Amino acid sequence: MHIIDVNLGGGFLLQYANRGQSQMMGYLIETPDGKTIMIDSGNYCEEDACCLYELLKNRGGNIDLWLFTHAHIDHFGALLWLFENKPDFDLKIADMRFDFPPVEWFKTVEQGWYYDSNRDFAAALEKHKITPKTITAGENIKCGEISIEVLKDARDYENYVKGNEINDSSAVFKVHFPNRDVLFLGDLGWDGGADLLKEIPNEKLRCGIVQMAHHGQNGVDRAFYEVVQPEICLYCAPDWLWDCDTGGGKGSGPWKTLEVRRWMEELGVSMSCPHAYGDYKFI
Numbered sequence: 001m002h003i004i005d006v007n008l009g010g011g012f013l014l015q016y017a018n019r020g021q022s023q024m025m026g027y028l029i030e031t032p033d034g035k036t037i038m039i040d041s042g043n044y045c046e047e048d049a050c051c052l053y054e055l056l057k058n059r060g061g062n063i064d065l066w067l068f069t070h071a072h073i074d075h076f077g078a079l080l081w082l083f084e085n086k087p088d089f090d091l092k093i094a095d096m097r098f099d100f101p102p103v104e105w106f107k108t109v110e111q112g113w114y115y116d117s118n119r120d121f122a123a124a125l126e127k128h129k130i131t132p133k134t135i136t137a138g139e140n141i142k143c144g145e146i147s148i149e150v151l152k153d154a155r156d157y158e159n160y161v162k163g164n165e166i167n168d169s170s171a172v173f174k175v176h177f178p179n180r181d182v183l184f185l186g187d188l189g190w191d192g193g194a195d196l197l198k199e200i201p202n203e204k205l206r207c208g209i210v211q212m213a214h215h216g217q218n219g220v221d222r223a224f225y226e227v228v229q230p231e232i233c234l235y236c237a238p239d240w241l242w243d244c245d246t247g248g249g250k251g252s253g254p255w256k257t258l259e260v261r262r263w264m265e266e267l268g269v270s271m272s273c274p275h276a277y278g279d280y281k282f283i
Contacts, residue, residue: 003280009178011029012030013281015028017238018048019051020046021238023043024077025069026042027039028067029066031145032177035143036144037066038066039173040067043074044077045081051081053086057091061092065141067097068098071101071114089282096133098154099154103122110165134153148173148176151196152171152172152188156192168188170185170213183209189218189220194224205228208232209231218256231270236275238274238275
């Protein structure tokens with residue numbers, strides 16, 4: 001594990017890497033007063049789910065706040081896997097919040113690929129008597145000595161009908177540690193990013209530590225990052241995606257990771273932290 005001192009002022013942020021082969025996103029936050037916050041969870045596979053379970057059980061199995069950025073299974077799937085495959089599921093979730101579109105809507109977009117997973121996730125939450133709260137752009141969520149500012153919710157999901165509507169309706173969070181902020185973009189795309197630039201003052205989007213949109217490729221455009229002015233970039237990108245490698249070597253794949261990496265170099269980013277290099281703990 002890489003341990004990086006970024007002067008958060010208390011608590012820590014853990015970016016844990018994929019354990020399966022697919023891309024995923026999951027972050028664990030400890031507040032300065034010891035509370036546990038999760039943002040997303042990982043993909044629907046045993047490897048990611050067991051990693052998540054071990055991390056949380058080592059903290060006593062209590063989650064004070066669980067947020068989800070959007071309704072793709074590589075973000076909520078690890079928790080769904082635990083719901084479905086651990087008969088003795090014993091994690092205690094005090095507060096869960098997200099703003100997914102209605103389950104039936106998923107039949108109408110992206111060829112219906114995500115209908116089954118969203119239906120199953122909703123059913124699992126009901127079975128385990130977890131009633132998630134919605135989030136609203138502009139609200140501040142307090143958890144211990146950390147506040148989380150919601151810059152964008154998913155209520156604009158019907159505005160994006162170009163095959164990227166679930167990603168573009170990602171919630172965007174700005175997590176305020178005592179000394180530093182971290183910006184979480186989920187899988188926000190070009191259109192969603194452009195809309196956010198229109199709605200949010202530039203100074204509010206500026207942030208030194210940024211979770212790169214859509215695993216660091218084909219997310220928001222360069223103009224968005226020029227406004228954000230990141231110093232440290234967090235990439236939820238496994239090795240094949242980080243190097244854009246389908247087996248023919250670096251750059252052999254169709255993804256835009258290398259282009260985004262070049263943007264960040266040109267913008268003067270001091271540190272890039274991908275899943276390809278393992279887990280990162282920021283303190």
